[in-house]
Amino acid sequence: MTQIPVKKPSRIQTRNRRLILDAALEVFSTDGYGGATLDAIAKGAGLSKPNLLYYFDGKTEIYVTLLSQLLETWLDPLIELNPEGDPVEELLGYVRNKLDMALELPSESKLFAGEILQGAPRITDHLKHELKPLFDSKCRVIQDWIDAGRLAPVDPVHLIFSIWATTQHYADFGAQISVLLDDQDPAARAAKHLEQMFRSLLEPVNH
Amino acid sequence: MTQIPVKKPSRIQTRNRRLILDAALEVFSTDGYGGATLDAIAKGAGLSKPNLLYYFDGKTEIYVTLLSQLLETWLDPLIELNPEGDPVEELLGYVRNKLDMALELPSESKLFAGEILQGAPRITDHLKHELKPLFDSKCRVIQDWIDAGRLAPVDPVHLIFSIWATTQHYADFGAQISVLLDDQDPAARAAKHLEQMFRSLLEPVNH
């Protein structure tokens, strides 16, 4: 029996890996992969650089660990899209959830966006094997809703793209929004606008 | 008289600065500011590194030059939004223009997105003094249309954000889209979807 030795991590390991990943998230999301340095991450985590490398095999491993953990969290709201629920409310709920995530976890959104922006060189596999199947399945759910006449005839694929784009925009382009809105908090009006927009798109005409 | 010597650039200067900026666009947009190297840009431009630095004062200057030139091109379609035209058609035309730009000039879009993502540390002033006034002015135009009953009552600010987000998404998240659509070209269906979405949002109910 080839038993893979999966020792449970010590308290110190759990704590330090957490410290490192937290620090790394900030550094990677504000400086990008290329601009981030192990020194900056080490400093942020309150550890020495060689100590960092005791817990992770290198810069890339920290980065990829972060991204794949992130992808899971990020996919959750999409998973929860319930085929049995009311189509319009399910989708508006999804919009709401994604917007809340973007507003509450902007660094995570930026980290992901930065990786995709650069061609997703380090997570293409994750996208293919985790995101894609879920995406296809949820597109089918939406198409079924449309076929049942419970949703206006939209393009499921591009509907999802539009939801992702508009919600994540509030995290990824936060710096631009800050300038344009003189640092006012966009949250409330953004939520209202997105609900209005997607409702007018999705509500079936014959009611 | 403090006369600034604005010699017109020689043919060689024009050519080489162009070569450098073209190469820099590719390098910066795929590697990010931090990940980009002068060596890579020099190689891409077919020049030696010291030769690069003969034309530009340093990495940052190349980058900022690129970004500010870019911002102008990028703002053009918004400028063309005509207060005298038909509101819905003007806005849908803007969507169309922005989508076409994103599809045709993805590197430019990515470069800009990358800078904003990192907090816009090098172009905040440009945003404040060029983008913001234009943005405010066009928001007023949209509000006037609404007040005149020629457009559904939307939030002008967030309408523009949604247009930017959805169109640029096809450039900035192209890598993700490629995976999800198995490399099919999204252009046609994206255009159709965006028109449907924004039309259903913008068309005034009383016709």
Next chain:
DNA sequence: TCGTCCATTGACCAATTGGTAAAAATTTTA
């Protein structure tokens, strides 16, 4: 054609980078 200015190069540099090795300190286990 000559001299002046522009363009280009090779050699170089200090600082920073990701990463290593081995010893020292600390925690856990028996």
Next chain:
DNA sequence: TAAAATTTTTACCAATTGGTCAATGGACGA
């Protein structure tokens, strides 16, 4: 508590980075 295992540090390194400088090569007008 002593040995074993884990964690941390100190000292270090080779490669890469953005950038300089003096010397050389070319373009071009007088």
